[in-house]
Amino acid sequence: MSFDQNAFLIIITASMIAISCGLLGVFMMLRKMSMTGDAISHAVLPGIVIGFLVSGTQRGLEVIIGAGILGILATLMIDWLRKKARVQLDASIGITFTLLFAIGIILISVFAYRVDLDQECVLYGEIAYLPIDLWISSSGQSFGPRIMWLAILNLLLVGGFIALFYKELKITSFDEKFGIVIGIPASAINLGLMSMVSYTTVSSFEAVGAILVVALLVVPPATAYLWTRDLRPLIQLTILTGVLVSVVGYYLAYLFDSSIAGMMVTVAGIIFFLSVIFTHKKFKFTLGTQKETQPFSS
Template sequence: MNDFYTILTASLVAINCALMGGFLMMRKMVMIGDAISHAVLPGIFMAYYISGSTASLPILAGAAFSGILATLMIEWFTKKARLQSDAAIGVSYTLLFAIGIILISKWGQNADLDQQCVLYGEIEQISFWLQPIAFGIVLPKQTVILLAVAVLLIGAVIWGYKGLFITTFDPDFALSTGVAVTFWHYFLMSGVSLTTVVSFESVGAILVIAFLSGPPAIAYLLTEDFKKMLILACLVGILCSIGGYYAAKWLDVS
């Protein structure tokens, strides 16, 4: 069952990241996901420092706060300081990431906080935290969270597809027709923040950006239909999760 739990968790991460990554790629904003996934460290430390616990809820809340802060910093540097978007992303996430590393290295030695866990995740250990769901079904706690987020994101994309689509491909036309471009931008950024925050605990910050960019890029090469691209990106992500897991076992590098 450990193999099943690991593959299921990785596949849910892939689905969540593929849905958000498809929109980010078409907006040329994929690196925002990288920024958010690296910027969660200060929030994680502050959540532990305030709550005195490494339980999932306060840690996720702190990480979400850092993710939103990173998004707002990028927006401020872009619009107010007039930096190019790539420069704004670089400044924001390196600053927050460095602060997080310093805080954890200096004051987090006695806590179950590890920079390596944030970078690489701990997906091989998720079966240690099983909990009953319903009808005798038992799943790891992190898998349940990812499943709930997947349902939420799929529902959000279906509900807001028209607004997300038009503001992604032609924001000027959307603005001229009265579409709330700013709302849909932050709607998407909220989804990206949620996705990266709940995914980093399982696969780490490095694989989050790989899932955000890789599967959508492959799907983009296979179809010109955006809806099909999102579906293909999810399938590619699942296949990569399965292949990567068994490759790691075969090479004994997990």
């Protein structure tokens, strides 16, 4: 079989996005905030529209900056509603993302009704176009796919953030009050984590879309959590699951001539449900073995 460079670029980029989302998703899951990524993916729409109006293009740096600012704003709103207004977390997430998403729709209808800023730009993405969307310098030199470099930068930032604040993230994820007692700035760590989630979500929109980003934030960590409760193995298994989803999802999409992002989400869901079935049977078998051996141990 000949080497397919385009397939390699798509798989490696999807894998890097999956790893970035999975690393953040582990700590989001431990904080019971997994669906905050979904809220951010909707709440950044006003920032995308404003960035588009400023730059005149969907690929401008202004779009990423605008969406990133709205993502941080959404995080602050959710945190304020939860802590100050004493609104339950799920309600605060729902209120925040619906309000900001509605503002984004109004901005599109009022200011950007003549431009092509449709749902496919944000929701679905199309990673199949990655090999032809090149980063070309002013001198005409090509440096490879633009989204791939964004994925590399994102992975470095996420990996660096987690490596630098691993202890703080671990403590505040399991017991935030204890972290505050021993002097860890829990609010700043939480804001940093949410900022990274916001940036990761926004920077991955164009390649894989919000649906796959949310799935990669939630499903691989949830799958890994079925197998282990230890943090380091949880992170390692999350990374492995994300890469597996990227590889299998791509080749199944190629086989069935379907959406790559959609197939990756489907594969992630199948792996999760297979894990549920297998770990449930393993748990029942373990309980049965313990019951059978109990008389001998006593």
